[in-house]
Amino acid sequence: MRRVHRWMLFVIFVLVLIIGALSSLAVTTTRSSFPQADGELKLPGLRSRVEVIRNQYGVPDIYADNAEDLFLAQGFVHAQDRFWEMDFRRHITAGRLSELFGPSQLETDKTIRTMGWRQVAEQEVQLLSSSTRRYLDAYADGVNAYLRSQSPSELSLEYSVLGLTGLDYRPEPWTAVDTVSWLKAMAWDLSSNKDDEIERALLTPKYGADQVAELFPPYDLDQFQPIISRGAVRAGRFDPQARPASGRPPVADVETPDAQAALGRVARSLQSIPQLVGGGGADAGVGSNSWAVSGSRTTTGAAMLANDPHLATSIPSIFEQMGLHCRNLNAQCPFDVSGFTFSGMPGVIIGHNQQISWGLTTSYVDVQDLYLERVRGDQVRVGNDWQPLTIRTEEIKIKGQDEPYKITIRQSRHGPLMSDVDDQFHRVGAAEKPATAVALNWTALTPSRSMDAVFALDRATDFTGFRAAAKLLSSPSQNLLYADRQGNIGYQLPGAIPIRGRGEGSVPVPGWDRRYDWTGMIKFAELPYSYNPPSGYIVAANQPIVSADYPYPLSAGESYGWRSQQLIDRITAAGKIDPATAETFFADDRVRYADPLLPALLQVKITDRWVAEGQQVLRSWDRRASADSAGAAFFNVLMRDLLHQTFDDQLPADLQPSSGDRWYAVLAELITKPDDPWWDDVRTENVRETRDDMIIRAMTTARKDITAMMAEDSQQWRWGQLHRITLRHQAFGEVGGIDRLFNRGDYPAPGGPAIVNALSFDDRQGFAVTNGPAMRMLINWADVDDSRWINQSGNSGHAFQHNYDDQLPLWAANRMLPFRSEPASIRRAATSTLTLNPTS
DSSP states (O other): OHHHHHHHHHHHHHHHHHHHHHHHHHHHHHHHHSOOOSEEEEOTTOSSOEEEEEOTTOOEEEEESSHHHHHHHHHHHHHHHHHHHHHHHHHHHTTOHHHHHOGGGHHHHHHHHHHTHHHHHHHHHHHSOHHHHHHHHHHHHHHHHHHHTSOHHHHOHHHHHHHHTTOOOOOOOOOHHHHHHHHHHHHHHTOOHHHHHHHHHHHHHHHOHHHHHTTSOOOOTTTSOOSOSSOEEETTEEETTSOOOSOOOOOOOOOOGGGHHHHHHHHHHHTTSOGGGOOOOGGGTOEEEEEEEOGGGBSSSSOEEEEEEEEEOOBSOSOEEEEEEESSOBTTBOOEEEEEEOTTSOSOSEEEOSSEEEEEEEOOBOOEEEEEEEEETTEEEETTEEEEOEEEEEEEOOTTOSSOEEEEEEEOSSOBBGGGGSHHHHHHHTSSSOEEEEEEEEGGGSOOOHHHHHHHHHHOOSHHHHHHHHHTOOSSOEEEEEEETTSOEEEEOOSOOEEESSSOSSSOEETTOGGGSEEEEOOGGGSOEEESOTTSEEEOSSSOSSOTTSSSOOBSSOOOSHHHHHHHHHHHHSSSBOHHHHHHHTTOOBOGGGTTTHHHHHHSOOOOHHHHHHHHHHHTOOSBOOTTOHHHHHHHHHHHHHHHHHHTTTSOGGGOOOSSHHHHHHHHHHTTOTTOGGGSOTTSTTOOOOHHHHHHHHHHHHHHHHHHHTOSSGGGOOHHHHSEEEEOBTTTTTSTTTHHHHOEEEEEOOOOTTSSSOOEEOTTTOSOEEEEESEEEEEETTSGGGEEEEESSOSOOSTTSGGGTTTHHHHHTTOOEEEOOSHHHHHHTOSEEEEEEOOO
């Protein structure tokens, strides 16, 4: 035993030395990569002097005399702050993660290569306007100027860590295609219908369409308002003042029992995509809140706009705060815009200029359809004929392997055959005997001019210009919310949204039947919009966009309205809203979805006094998810266990539910049907369980679980003890030992799924926050310098730099920072100024 003890001490000692060495390496290496923020530098390509003014949070405001210099400097600054993130993102979108991390990323690369994100981006660059091309090229020049001035170890700590794994790597120059490719990743992240299609198709043969429909409840538009309460298509145009007419064209579903294996393989391949761009939908916490109010509803008489996008939590956060300012606004330099940017992309994505402000939320329009194709060899059935598939071969380089991995990618007229990602299935599908394959038809795989929309938004000065910019945005389709200096508010749905010949996109359809082909896209003139509605407010929080009378099916997988209606009720109950009150809306933790569930949970008779203590905690709960709430803690554990008890016996492991919008809606519907078949535990012979049986089971297991997780005494239960925030690095956040260098935080968290303060989790893995507001922004047009914002982590991508995580404690505590954009206030808050000069 003494030998074992000494051996353990030796191992611990060695581990301490290793961790100490890594920490020392991190500090010394990282400091060399910190950006120069003061003094002067010569920057090739500049035509005139540029100033980069930073405040204590590392937020840069860039001042230039022409647009090309402005974006060249933005590229340089993005590379200073976050080049690793930029490089990592382009490896994702190009299907090249295996080059950096080895065979573990091969499935991810195969999936993304099959979709061809980068190929589409290469085609898109050719479609862009001449000014956008100039801006993209100038931005790339700025990035590459920084790359030339630094060795890999000086770029970021992550490259030193990769070097320790034996990778000899130097990043290649940045290109316009690298920028445009990121739009594909965001479009994927903000789309989810493909998952629902697969789930319906896998479950329907076993349970029937009616029972499966209970797992996809309809939206109650009588209880929860859509984004636009009035408006209809009249004479080929959307009229926001029109009263909707009744009627909706019939749709048809197709059962596909012969495609189970292919669909299952597609589902597994799609799960390989990193969480950063994994896609998921409202039920996984992907979404956003946004709202705008006109001056009639504010104490100042001016409009306000708020936005907080809900995406996968990470460090660095997905956005970088920045201001881009032309010293003199004119046709050659029309930009004076501040807000949130994507590293790797010029311009501002969400923010305001001197006249307008805008926010984005996920629209959940259904722009993805899965087609079942009959393939024979390299041919695909179309009607009664067979046509050749489009085929290309690509090579994937893998770290540590001399020979690249070759993949053959096949595509039908609908899109890439995603079932081919599975090697075994590809071999079966290539045989002479006909087999079923699955093709993905997705609007983002059609080249578009979406990058033009970013610059058009940045320079728009009124609602007309705002809508003209929106018209250019094909993918990702987003709810675009608007407020301006003159007090106007508005909304526009943009995007390429398909019109289906048959079916409404809810299940995979037969690709050989031309009746299911897309017949075109909804014309922009017919897409819903609103301008200065009589209510004086617009709320877009992922709820349905318009009434069911709109002539085309639009959305799939939206939020069920608990967040949006809570914001609507807060706005309408507040009377005249001041900025301080508006800021509190972000932190609203009212659990509205508990309302339909609690009556049944409380009325069931619990005979065990120990278990009944948990029920009593619910009885006194205020239905808020504050971090110190015992009721929220027990309710969330109970929801997990109720879903587990109800569905584990009937749903396969990869389709098990997790707490979130959709599954709360499922329970809200089932709770009104005590004898519904889903309540029955099919594993118990000759016994048919009811709702109350499942509630008692779940209440019992929840009492045991929460005792094990926290305490026997219910007075010691705290939601924030289970629900915690740790931001994990996108690449190394799960790598033992190394993760300590990059991950930050362990904060108690309020909120939860389907709550305005949307800090979501996957309770199949625990209650740690996995999705939440990537940022929060409030624009106050009474005094634009009295606007507020916060980033999820910090502005820097360099671990151990102060600005890497300095905003995280504030964000976790629902606090915000002043959002300054006027030149005088920017200079007053300045902590450093870097002057970039031309080389000649």
